[in-house]
Amino acid sequence: MLPDEQWSLGSGISVHRVRVGCAVYKLLVLFVAVGYGGMLSQIPAEHFKDFGNYLIYAEHSWVRLLGMLDRGLLVTLSNEPVWLLINAGLGAFLTAETVVRIIIFGSATSVAWLVLRSDPRHFIWLLLFMLLPVVLKNHLVHLRQGAAIALFLWGWFSPSRTVRSVLMGVTPFVHASFFFVLAVHLVAKGARCLKLGPDVRTLVFGTMGVGVAFGLAWLASLLGARQVETYNFAMTDVSGLGFVFWLLVFVIMVMDGRRFLREHAFETGIIVFYLSTYWLIEITARIFESGMLLVLLAGLALTGWRRPAFLVAIIVYGIMTWLLRMGQPAMGFAGG
Structure with missing residues (x-):
């Protein structure tokens, strides 16, 4: 076998190993992220601050949104209408508690997925960041803020300028x-x-x-x-x-x-x-x-x-x- 053929073969094997390694890491991150979101969403959150308030949002967001529209567009835009639409949309088909837990799961899983896959070299540190109280509280207490952070990070890490602008631009209307x-x-x-x-x-x-x-x-x-x-x-x-x-x-x-x-x-x-x-x-x-x-x-x-x-x-x-x-x-x- 010629030297350049050997190099080509070795290079191909290296690229394949890198791809396999990336795929395995993404599966690991997905498993951890889903577990993170799943655990937080199943905590008996009725003992946590504002859980009852979020149940009210899940049940009455459409009424609140219509009430704000009656007060004017500026007032509506200043009071997080996308958050209300998310709750109203989910609340039309699901029970209030299910809506709240889906929001917790979706936000927490998204944030964990985006953070943990951002730099494989620092997986342990990234995981520790996700366990800080100031991060956890966004998925246990300040659910509105947690949802907005998830959207912001999706935009931040998006390779598409359009997607980035849209997702980041929506966040003020969630929190x-x-x-x-x-x-x-x-x-x-x-x-x-x-x-x-x-x-x-x-x-x-x-x-x-x-x-x-x-x-x-x-x-x-x-x-x-x-x-x-x-x-x-x-x-x-x-x-x-x-x-x-x-x-x-x-x-x-x-x-x-x-x-x-x-x-x-x-x-x-x-x-x-x-x-x-x-x-x-x-x-x-x-x-x-x-x-x-x-x-x-x-x-x-x-x-x-x-x-x-x-x-x-x-x-x-x-x-x-x-x-x-x-x-x-x-x-x-x-x-x-």
């Missing part, structure tokens, strides 16, 4: 926090196109956050958003530990250099957005949580000592948040 997540995303893209330096981008995101902190209550009231009735647009007493932790994460990312900051302008931008509002308004924590998984994924792209430093910080963060929930009803999820 209003994504109006601001998309704003950060668009500003990050604009800053990259303008080739703004990391210092200027940080200033822009910080100014943006302060503006939102002082103007959000007025805007929500003007648009008739549901958050006016359910949230206090001010800062309650906070320990400051969250601020210190995410500031540390941001500093680690900054120390990785300009290239990292440019490639992950959205992820670092949403951290700055959150930090700039931390002492001013509590509700922006929900905005940050909507983009947190992408921040965690960005941390895996850190180089040198920065990546282990980031991972150690996340381990400490995860252990502390679980320890704080020990002994509480439903592991602390009963309170949100």
